[in-house]
Amino acid sequence: MNSRIGTHILSLLSLAALWEIAGRAMNSTLIPPLSQIGAAWWKLWMSGKLLANLSMSLTTLAIGFSLAVLFGIVVGLLMGRFRAVEHFLDLYVNALMSAPTTAFVPVLILWFGLGVESRIAVVFLFAVFVIIINTMTGVKQVDTVLIEMARSFGAREREVFFKIILPAALPAIMAGLRLGIGRAVKGMVTAEMLLTLTGIGAMIMQYGSSFATDSLFAVILTILLIALLTMRAVQWLDRRLTGWKAEIAIE
């Protein structure tokens, strides 16, 4: 773990150094040196503009992703548990899973207007299907011997579900959440760029079209940081909840 963090730092420092040198050598607005981007970031931060947009974006992300987690897990559990529900829904889930979600944005504008509801809907649609499919797969892969064991000791349907199926499916559900949060961040930025220009998506469009490349890169790096941090948060939760699985994998 320590050597991994060390390598990460080394990698980041190398990239930063390379970027700085390349930026200075080319002396072009297309690739501003990293120090200039840093300065732009600091300016954006101090003006409060970045924080205001960021909090708007992250609110959308939090609401959209929470709804996707809630809905995705419930639907996934039902599809995994009941064959009829699975067959009723799997056509749509599979189709929407692989379809480019961006294509639905115009429809969402018609339904929800140009406000925050539409952006939440985009985040939701980006994240929900992978959560559904992972949850369903997790439920279906539960070792039947464990269910049989529980029944043998007198477990009722409810106890089989909460004491066997849910904990056994948890690693797969968490994997769905990990994939889902990544997609949710994509959905967030997509919505802000394609719908009304708001949040950090709007900042990207604004700085991109006005050739303010240092500010543009500052925002892009911020998005990368959000993606990384949210992913880390889900991974942390995953380890807390399914530590037993990680230990088995290591062996």
Added chain:
Amino acid sequence: MVGAALESSQVWNDLNESDRQKRLGRPSMVEIRGVSKSFHKTVKDRTTEIKALADVSLAIRENEFVSIIGPSGCGKTTLLKMIDGLIPCDSGKIVIDGKQITGPGPDRAVVFQSFALLPWRTVLANVQFSLELRQTSKEERTKTARDYLKRVGLADFENHYPHELSGGMQQRAGLARALAVNPSILLMDEPFGAVDAQTRQLLQEELLELWQRERKTVIFITHSMDEAVYLSDRVVVMTPRPGRVAEILDVPLARPRLSEEVRRDATFVDLTNYIWRSLKQAMENHH
């Protein structure tokens, strides 16, 4: 001696219910009466019926140790699941203490071949699982679980997860989980089939010791002939699919049985050889 035992068991199947009861001396605790079971298997839209068990009858006394041995796929595990009440009989019935069974009950507990421990629970929590479903208080559950872990020699491992233990230790936990609910009938489905030979012999000895102390009725599925003879009062030999009772053999070896001595005993050797020939014959008749 073996000859006499064999003769009496061949006659056994021809006896009617009340005669069997008389010969047993004590009332039967588990009575399997003319049980049959078929499964439907669908491969590429074609459904075939697989007859797993055909007209199986068997009476097991209280505190008796009975092994059921037979070739793979003879339906012995199916029979065990039916006694546990996990799957229903197509015809015939299974009666325990005079009552026909309709599902799993607190009088029975299963020890599974693949251990069936919950990987996300510690050993202690795994043993508590069986107790949780029977609504005992938390303190009581912990106390009972610790007590049984001690009896199977796992007292120092209660906070370990199953994957941290050897196969033999995992099955000890499985045994503790079953014993913890204090069943009168222990159903064991090839419980030592997944552990190495030395551990297997050790577990057999420990099981006999436990059984001698706890006095439970044990129905033990196995495909190992010497395991069946070493452990049991009677050995039920089954035919290949559809499983029927081929013969029932008494094991006239004195208890307590010390592993090394018993395995050299002429009766043990004869009986093991006899079962081997019986199984072989049953399989040859089948083909």
